Amino acid sequence: MTVHYTEGSARAVIRGETVVVLPGAKVDDTLLRALWTELGDASDGVAAALGVLTSREGGLRAVPPFAVVSVQRSGSAHVAVRGAGLDVTVATAGGPVPVSGQDVVSWSERVIEEPTSFVVSVADGTAPASGSGDGFPVESAVVAAGSVRRVLVEGADDAGPAAAPGGTLGEFATFGSTPAAEDVPPVPAPPVAGRHTDAPSGAAAPEPAGPAFGAAGATALPGPASSGSPVPETTQIGGGDDEYEHLFGETIMRSVEDAAVRAPEEDEEDEPAAKEPGKPAAAVPPPPAPGPPAPPAADEAPGLISAVPGGFPGPSPAAPGGTPAAAHRAASIGAEASAQETIAPTGDEPDDHDGHTVMQSDLADLRRAGGLGQAAPGAGGTPAPGTGGTPAPTASAAGTGPEILAVTCPNGHANPPSRPTCRTCGDDLSGEPAPAPRPALGRLVVSTGSAQAGAAGPRGEQVVELDRAVIVGRRPRTSTTSASGMPRLVTVSSPNQDISRSHLEVSLEEWQVLVSDLATTNGTTLMRPGQPPRRLHPNEKEIIADGDVVDLGDGVTLKFEGIW
C-alpha cells in the first residue's frame, strides 16, 4: 500500500495493510521494532498490533496511546484508537466516520465498511509541517509523522479533505488548537442530532454523520462527503475544556456511530413502519409496544421529543431524569435519559437503546490480545454470525486438565519431566518435555465412617479422581471460576458438625497435589507415614505425598493414593 505522511513528532509504523501511529516523543524503539516485525506477516493487523501494544508489563496502564488502522481482506477498515490527541477519520461513501480514543479506559475499536480513505492525525500542538502538500508517499516504513493518510478509492472524497479550500490538508486542522479554516465559522453543533429516527417519518431528514459528531464535540470532522462544500473542521482538541462533552461523544459512539453510517437508512425512512413487525424472531413473544409509532409516553418532556428527529443524545446538560442520579448517568454513559426520549416516539423497538448497559468489548479484546494471544476470527467489533461461536471444546473425562510440561512415553502417557521411566508402562522416557494435558494426579479416598451417596467404593468409601481441584466439606461451596476450573465437590457428613461447610481444598499445581485448610473452626490434621500428626495452618497450601492421610474430624479421613 502507499500512504502519505506528513512529518511530525509521532512514530508511524506502516507495513502491509496496517498503519500504527504512536504519539509522543518517547516511543520505545523496541516497541516499534516489535510492531514492524509482527506486522510483517500478520493476517490481522489490528490483532497483531494490539498483541504487541498490550504485551508489556503493567497491564492496561502500560499500554501507550495508539491508533491502528488496518484494511482487512474484505476491504473494511479496522480501527483501534487509544488515548486523547489521536484522531482517526475514515471516509466512506456515506460520509466520514471519526474514531477517537478519548476518555475511553481501554480503546475504541471500529470496523468501518467500504472505506474510501482514512487519516490518522496527531494533535500534539506542533505547527503543521509546511510545504509538504499531500505529504510524502511511503510504501512501508517507520517514520516520524504528524499525520498519515491513505486513499483506498481514488476520486472519492477524502477523509482528510485534501480538497479543502486553500489546499490545506484537512488533517492539519487537528494539529493545533486553531481550526485550519478559521475564516469559516464552525458548524453549529445541534444540541441533538443523530440517527435513532425511523418513526417520525419525514421529519427525520437524513443527516450526515459529521455534524452529529461535531455535536458531540469530540472530533474535528470534515463535512458530509456528498455535499461538495466541505464543512470546516470545528476543531475541538485537547479535551480539557469540557470533559463531559467528550464523554458524550465517546460513550455513545458505539451505538450512534454505527447508526450514523448506515447506508440503507433512506429505505427505512421511506417505509418507516413496514419492517418493524417482522423484526422479532418467531419464537419470541412480541414486545408490548411494537408496530406503528407509539405516541409519546405521557411523561416524556415535549421539548425533548421535538428534538427527536435529530436523534443524537448530545451534550444537553439537562438530563430529563430530574434526579441527580439521572443527570449523572446521562452525563456519563449513554445519556440514558436523552437516549430514551429520543427513542420514545419511534415505536421501533430495536432502536430502544437504554444506554444503560454497555458492552465494553475493548477490555475483552485486551484479554484476548494480550492475555490469551488468540485472535478469534471475526472478532473485533463485528458481530459475525458463526464465527468464534463454536462451542468450546468441553473437557472430556480424560485429560481435562490444563496443559503442563510433561514427557510423554511412546504409549502416550504423560509423566513429570523428572521421571526416568513412565510410571504407567515402565518405558524409558527420553523425549523432550512438552506441554501435554495433565492426567489425574492420583486419587482421593474419602472415608466417612458411614456410607455416602455417590461413587461409593468398597466399604462405603468414596473415590475421587484428582484430575481437578476438590472442595471437601459438610456443605461445600466453590468460589467463582470458569467451567473448566470448577472444583469437584465432596460432601461429607458430620453429625457433630465438627467439619466446616467448606473445610479442605485440594488443588493441583503442575504435577503436585496440595491441600489447604479453609480456615476451619476445628482444623485439619495431616498424618504422614513415619511422622507425627500435625495440624495444617489455615489457608496455607501443603504439598501432599503419596500415602498421606488428612483427618477432617468427625471420623472423616481423606487418603491420597497414586500421588506422583
Added chain:
Amino acid sequence: MWGAASDRGRRRKVNEDAYLAENGVFLVADGMGGHDAGDIASATALGALSFLLEAETIEPELVDVLVDVAQKEVRAIETGPKGRGAGTTLTGAVLAYVDGVPYWLIINVGDSRTYLLSNGELEQMSVDHSEVQELIDAGMLTAEEARHHPRRNVITRALGGPDELDADFRYIPVEAHERILVCSDGLTAEVDDDRIREILLACPDPGNAAQELVDAALEAGGRDNVTVLVVDVTGVPSDNHGDTADRATDIVPGGLRQLEDTQPRNGG
C-alpha cells in the same frame, strides 16, 4: 417455591429483560442497551439455556456448552442493516446434584446478579463483569462508590459480544430456609443491597417479594427494565443431606415455562 416479577420500568419502552423459571432453572437475561434487538437477544439466550430443563444431570460443562450455543445464536441475530449486534447478560441459579447432594450452580455473564439470602444475610453470589467491579477488585473503588461511578454500566462480558466467552460458575449448597434472588441491574441500580434485604425479609411469599422489589425499583426511578426472580428453598433438611426425591418436587412445583417479555404496568 418461586415468584417472579418483571417490568419494563418507567422510562424504557421495551422490556429487554427475560427470565426462565421452571424445573430448577432460574435465569434472568438482560438484553443490552446500545445494541439492537436486546429483547430478542435475552429471549434467544434463555431459549438456548432452556435445554437445561431436559438435561438429566446438570454440570458446569453442560451449561458452558449451552452458554456457547447461546452466544452463537445471539451473535447470529439478524439486526438488519443497522446491525450492531445484539447482546445480553445472563445470570441465575440452576439446581444441580453432585453425588446426590443438591447444589445451586450459579451462572453469570455480565452485570445482572444472583444473590443468596441466608440467615438474614444477603450475599451476592455472582461477580459482576463490569468495569467498576474490576476497579473494586483492584482496590481503586469501594462498592458504594461504584454505585455512582459514571462508568458503572459498562460491562466487560456479555453473550453476543465479539470475544470468546468465559462464563463464571460456582456451586453453593442448597439449604432450607434460604432464598435465591436473581435480578437484572434495573433492580440493583435503583435499590441498594440493604433495602433489597429488608424487602426479602419482610415478604415471606416469593411472588410478593419479587413484586415488592420491582415496585421499589420503580419508585426509585425505574430507569431500566426490572426483572426479579425470588426462589425459596423448602423441603431440604437443614442439616446435611436429605432425601433428594422430596427435594426435587418441593423446590420446584413445576409450572409454566416463561420467557417473560413485558408486563405493561405503570411504565407508560
